[in-house]
Amino acid sequence: MQKVKDNNTKNMTTGNSMSQIVLFFLPLLWGNLFQQVYSLVDSIIVGKGISDKALAAVGASGTLNFLILGFVVGMTRGFGILFSQSFGKEDYGLLRAYIRGAKRLCITISLILTVVCIISLKKIFVFMQTPSDIIKDAYIYFVIILAGIVITVMNNLTITILQSLGDSKTPLSAMIISSLANIAMDIFFVMGLKIGVAGAAIATVLAQVFSFIYCFYKIRKLDIFNKKDRHDLGDYTDANIGLDLVKIGIPVAFMNSITAAGGLILQYFVNLMGSGYVAAYSACMKFASLFEQFGMSVGLSMMTFVGQNMGAGKFDRIRRGVRQGLLLSTIINIPLALLQILFPEQLARIFLSDPVIISYCKEFLPVLGISIFALGWLFVYRYSVQGLGNTFVPMLSGALEVIMRLSVCFIIGRYSFRGIALSEVSAWIGAFVMLMITYYVVIGIKARSSQEKNYN
Structure with a gap:
């Protein structure tokens, strides 16, 4: 059976379980904390670089952002369950089949969400009784975020793939890179070019691109995704793979959205x-x-x-x-x-x-x-x-x-x-x-x- 040769990926089915959990946990924690700090800095740049109303406009889309992006992030996290299970039993053909199926589903669902949400966004903001003095900026900001959903979802998918293979260090590095890039671009677009909340939204989407490219590069270097084996998917049909992914991914997606509604x-x-x-x-x-x-x-x-x-x-x-x-x-x-x-x-x-x-x-x-x-x-x-x-x-x-x-x-x-x-x-x-x-x-x-x- 082919083995994975990479210093960051870890097979967690052998060895000291407590040390493996702790070593996997620490990069995850630092990444999540770093993201919290970035979010605070981002708010400061928008508030000080534009205005308090601009910050309110960005915040007005926060709950909606959580509902929609929480759905797609939950979906990719659900797919990761199948990735980790197939990796644990060393069935790399199945793993590759799941990843290919997940990629197709992510792109399809992201495009549908983008179109539906952009069409209905103004009505949603009116229904949420968004104040009239910030609704225009809120709409501009979130339309740009929605336009980048495909990038956001694919970035989360690559992060999920790596974490499923026991690699929490590469996603941490990607998160640091994207957060620093986001802050730099916030300063450039918001305080330099002075293009308002649109600049903050553009910076957020572009930062996801940096993270996606870095994680995608790391995944392509893994032995199980080399040119020789990339198209070896084993005896698995696309229909069965797609059904497995939907059955396990969609409930996690809905769980995230339901929690946000709470x-x-x-x-x-x-x-x-x-x-x-x-x-x-x-x-x-x-x-x-x-x-x-x-x-x-x-x-x-x-x-x-x-x-x-x-x-x-x-x-x-x-x-x-x-x-x-x-x-x-x-x-x-x-x-x-x-x-x-x-x-x-x-x-x-x-x-x-x-x-x-x-x-x-x-x-x-x-x-x-x-x-x-x-x-x-x-x-x-x-x-x-x-x-x-x-x-x-x-x-x-x-x-x-x-x-x-x-x-x-x-x-x-x-x-x-x-x-x-x-x-x-x-x-x-x-x-x-x-x-x-x-x-x-x-x-x-x-x-x-x-x-x-x-x-x-």
């Missing part, structure tokens, strides 16, 4: 409380988004680890790896929990200056801090279940999160800001319990099925 519910209730609470909520969720990157990075590591070992049929190794993932998640969340519980005022002052608004954050952040462990465990179980090949239940867990947020908001969330926080963490806890039970059921079924197959 955030809209809380935002709606916060908006009813007034601008002071909106400012406090925005600050608190910036920290929530930053701190969740740690647990999410552990979860993404587990998806690759579980996927490869699922392909190799090593269920005892999967169980051991998941326990180690839970331990790692717990350890890294301890300081993050203490920060939110003990120093909420100091954290809030990073973004806010009004003592009254800061006091709102003191109600909110400790609730998130206490519950951050459940969020970390949720990521471990969600991505482990996906690595086992089950993406339907994780999609349902996204729907459960929406239901929990809506229910708790109606009961207590609309009466207090702390109630909003409890609505958020109730979604974490509900999904965590659901996915924990699912993981133990699914791995038990998969292990028994594998044993029976081997016995027969």
Whole structure:
């Protein structure tokens, strides 16, 4: 059987599982944190280089951006499950067939999304009651982002391919390159050429091109994609490959979009409380988004680890790896929990200056801090279940999160800001319990099925 010769790709089906998980996790974490820092710098450039209204226009498309791009990013991540499973069982013909099928699906779905979204974009902004003084800039910005969806999706696909093969270092390098390029082009287009929000959007799309080219180059250098073997897809038909990809990728895509919709519910209730609470909520969720990157990075590591070992049929190794993932998640969340519980005022002052608004954050952040462990465990179980090949239940867990947020908001969330926080963490806890039970059921079924197959 042909082997992969590359220093960054890793077969995670042998060796010390904890060290493999940690070494895969660290580049993922640094990449995600770097992206958060870039996002902050990008906002500063738009706000200072153009105007506060320009920043509001870019922000007005944020939720819509999350809904649409979250869908396509989730789709490519779902495809990665099949990549890692075929890599784990060393069936490189199947791996190449899945990648070719994924490329075709990504291009097709991206083009359809681009056309549909551009046609309906103005109506969507009106429906979302986007203020009239920023709707023009919001439309210009997002039309350009939509025009680059194909590039964004293909970039995420190449990143997913590399991560599925155990390489988290190359995507980190690509993310650093694209982020630095994005900042440089932001400065050039926005502050140099002064072409407004269009410049920020162009910079974002072009930065994706840099990342895609770098990752694509690295993939082409792998032995399993050399000229001799590139068109050897084994005995796999395009129809079966396409069906496999759709069955596992689309539920992950919908899960991301459903989760994004859940955030809209809380935002709606916060908006009813007034601008002071909106400012406090925005600050608190910036920290929530930053701190969740740690647990999410552990979860993404587990998806690759579980996927490869699922392909190799090593269920005892999967169980051991998941326990180690839970331990790692717990350890890294301890300081993050203490920060939110003990120093909420100091954290809030990073973004806010009004003592009254800061006091709102003191109600909110400790609730998130206490519950951050459940969020970390949720990521471990969600991505482990996906690595086992089950993406339907994780999609349902996204729907459960929406239901929990809506229910708790109606009961207590609309009466207090702390109630909003409890609505958020109730979604974490509900999904965590659901996915924990699912993981133990699914791995038990998969292990028994594998044993029976081997016995027969």
